Amino acid sequence: MRFFFKSRKFKIAATVVSVLLVLSILAHIAGGILSPQSDLLGTLVAPFQKIATNISNSVTDLFQKFESNEQLILQNAALQSEINKLNEKIADYDVLKNENDFYKNYLEIKSINPDFKFSNAVIISRDTTDSFGGFTINCGSLSGIKQYDPVITEAGLVGYVSQVGLTSSKVTTVLSPNISVGVTDSRTGDAGIVTGSVDVIANGHTKMNNLQRASAVAVGDYIVTAGGGVFPSGILVGKITNIAKEQYSSALYAELEPFVKISEIRQVMVITDFAGKNIINMPSGE
């Protein structure tokens, strides 16, 4: 083992690794930029990931159709092959319909918030080792995306862009402990901060912290972004499913069920600009 550490190969390898480490750390310190090596390889593999994701989505659609029509398919076994062909056609139709719905919703959000500037993105990979649902989208700085840009769907807030590459970006979701979103209860106006927690992640939920004991929030209330700084105001975040006392303080927290099913989304919208952007502060989790 001594020879290993004294060998010329080891010195070369140590130099290469040191350079890569320095590049990675510098990129991270510089503020949410992907390291050059990750950016380069990410750009190279992105088209293949998109193809793989498209295949995966088509297969999922087909399986879902088979599951929901299982009884019918059993009763019509003789027509199996014809149904398969029709299902393939329906899957193609659904893809087009989903795209159509997506753009319709996009236009609705755009008409309600004329100050929003969007960049549409497709999810190209999900990090399975990240239990908080982090994913990568197919748009980067070339599409005008910057770090901390909010990510939404027509259903509500997804998260924010945490790292930006040239052609891809990484998104931190509302389920992550690294996010801090200023929010209010749409009914009572009580303010709080949404941050993910390992305590509620098993249900796919997130937490609204810093609620005053005297607050009037109740189960079933809708929570929306407070606005200012990173996130525009009025974007739906989630619905309160439970209210409890913090373990080490007298404050309360609410468990939220996000309106966006993070594990099921395929397309998102990145808000690249809006009125009042960056006026207050950045998320404290970063």
Add this chain to the structure above:
Amino acid sequence: MNNKTKTFWPATAYVIMFIIMYFLTYTSVLPLKIGNSAPMPLIAGVVAVAFFYGEWLGFTAGLITGIFADAVAANTVCFNMVTLMLIGVAVGLLVNKYLNKNIYSALLLAAVSAMAYFFVHWLIFNAASGGNVITHFLLYYFPSAIYSALFIFPAYLPGRYLK
């Protein structure tokens, strides 16, 4: 069979295996997640390469695989690059000095490597996040490590039978 032919087939098999493992891990082509456990098959791939071909190829496999993984993983900066590279080097050195080359050693190394990977991942990215992090480790990370180690069986075959 000359040396080039001897190395061509295992190398091809491992490259294909890494590509498949990569896409299985980071896209939903074939969801590998079972319950709470989400495996990282690339660990077993790196362990297998280091197991059969030594610390230098283990180092190279870990480094390249890690950079590819960091390109798409959530906020890992260079975590995958460093850990997979260290796993490759450590497994290569251990096999050369202390262990026999059989499936039991490979399984042991894959299990220890996967446990080390997920433990360090949890320590860096979750342990400080507050809440019941120990339960989170036991519910998510521990089963994921066990599940990841099982990928040593397919990863072991090319090195064992194509050598």
